[in-house]
Amino acid sequence: MKNTRWSNLALIGLATLASSAFAAHSINGQVRLDAQFPTTKLVSGADQSPQNHYFGLSRARLDFSGEIAPQWGYFVRLDAPAAQMGVSIESHPALDTSVSQAYATWSGMDNMHLHIGKTPGPFFSADEYAYKPYIGSDNDDNGAIGVIFQRNGDNPGVSVDGTMGMVGYSLGAWKGSNEPKFVLDGSSVESEADTHSLRFGYGARVALSPMNAAGSAVGIGLGFAQRPVNEVIEGVIGFNNQQDFTVDACGVFGALQMNAAYFYEKVGGMVADTNDSEITDTGFAVDGKSTGYYGEVGYLLIGDGYRYDASKGVIAGVNLHEGQGGLELVVRAGVERYENISAYNMRETNLNDEAKTAGTQYRVEDTSWSVHANYYMNANTILKAQYESTNHKVDDFSGSLKTSATATDPKKTTELRLRAQYSF
Numbered sequence: 001m002k003n004t005r006w007s008n009l010a011l012i013g014l015a016t017l018a019s020s021a022f023a024a025h026s027i028n029g030q031v032r033l034d035a036q037f038p039t040t041k042l043v044s045g046a047d048q049s050p051q052n053h054y055f056g057l058s059r060a061r062l063d064f065s066g067e068i069a070p071q072w073g074y075f076v077r078l079d080a081p082a083a084q085m086g087v088s089i090e091s092h093p094a095l096d097t098s099v100s101q102a103y104a105t106w107s108g109m110d111n112m113h114l115h116i117g118k119t120p121g122p123f124f125s126a127d128e129y130a131y132k133p134y135i136g137s138d139n140d141d142n143g144a145i146g147v148i149f150q151r152n153g154d155n156p157g158v159s160v161d162g163t164m165g166m167v168g169y170s171l172g173a174w175k176g177s178n179e180p181k182f183v184l185d186g187s188s189v190e191s192e193a194d195t196h197s198l199r200f201g202y203g204a205r206v207a208l209s210p211m212n213a214a215g216s217a218v219g220i221g222l223g224f225a226q227r228p229v230n231e232v233i234e235g236v237i238g239f240n241n242q243q244d245f246t247v248d249a250c251g252v253f254g255a256l257q258m259n260a261a262y263f264y265e266k267v268g269g270m271v272a273d274t275n276d277s278e279i280t281d282t283g284f285a286v287d288g289k290s291t292g293y294y295g296e297v298g299y300l301l302i303g304d305g306y307r308y309d310a311s312k313g314v315i316a317g318v319n320l321h322e323g324q325g326g327l328e329l330v331v332r333a334g335v336e337r338y339e340n341i342s343a344y345n346m347r348e349t350n351l352n353d354e355a356k357t358a359g360t361q362y363r364v365e366d367t368s369w370s371v372h373a374n375y376y377m378n379a380n381t382i383l384k385a386q387y388e389s390t391n392h393k394v395d396d397f398s399g400s401l402k403t404s405a406t407a408t409d410p411k412k413t414t415e416l417r418l419r420a421q422y423s424f
Helices: 002-021 341-347
Strands: 023-042 054-069 072-080 098-109 112-119 155-164 167-175 182-185 188-191 200-213 216-233 237-253 256-268 288-302 306-309 314-318 326-339 363-376 381-395 410-423
Touching: 112 167, 237 306, 237 314, 256 314
Parallel strands: none
Antiparallel strands: 023 054, 023 410, 054 072, 072 098, 098 112, 112 155, 155 167, 167 200, 182 188, 200 216, 216 237, 237 256, 256 288, 288 326, 306 314, 326 363, 363 381, 381 410
């Protein structure tokens, strides 16, 4: 373990030296300190004893970028996993830093960039591109109200992005999970024997900016992705792929910003023994489906308006007032609904008697709202405070969604989140 840590520290040092060897190099980074205080109200009316209060380092990141040759550049990102405060230096996860991104970029054509390597894209959701006035759940940038799927992750692949007039685009393909897909082996669902089989994902996003003037802008985006997954229910039903679709819109009008989005996801590629009564009578033996949507409004009490990125059709950040920083208030509300395998993953539901009823499908729903106050001390330092409330509902197996009848199930969750963030 010590050798691994020293190897990672050496890797950081080599990346620093390598970046210095190239022309026009730059080094940037970000450090975040988070605190989260959740409270869960159970169906019984009792407050659940909080088990996941958090205070600690949620991000430690270094970015290296520069030119390799004319029209060619490079980017390397080093990330340390989230670490709770109070752990000893000997076991501190920051010493287990990993290379989350490493790719080369070719810019030989006007308004187009080709990325090859361990890339973050292509991004197909506005929430992956836009500035983030919220603090995501579980230290996750995309764990926001109404967002039902997470970012693609940093995988080996190729992507292209650019602009054509008022249209921005991003598309590409990447290597998916290292886990083999599920196959039917006799009467049971097993992992494919060939663990080295390649599995690819692909996706694209198109953004339109019909209005983009000084202080005012409007953006509309469409995104799609297909990617391999490895989802299984109690070893009897497996799912191999996932499709995501999103449409979003945003507007900037001086000190006011508004944005909204709709998400749809399907988990398919089901593998199951259709001759087994245990399977045929299970409501989970169908594709999983999820939908989510949110609306958000923000206003700058102090600041010079919002920045807009026409190449991606999203709000890119805040313009600070010289000598005063910025103060922002944001309100967000949204709904997330999950069915079948997707609901099973959300609640870790067992294959109980109700769910095994022929034709029955299982659903859960979360309805949330949040308020945010963000103080921008300067271009590098942000202090954030957020209060979020979520009501939980489940399927009563009669076609209605209502609060669970199980006394120990969650009925409502509230959470206070705080963040101090420094970027350089």
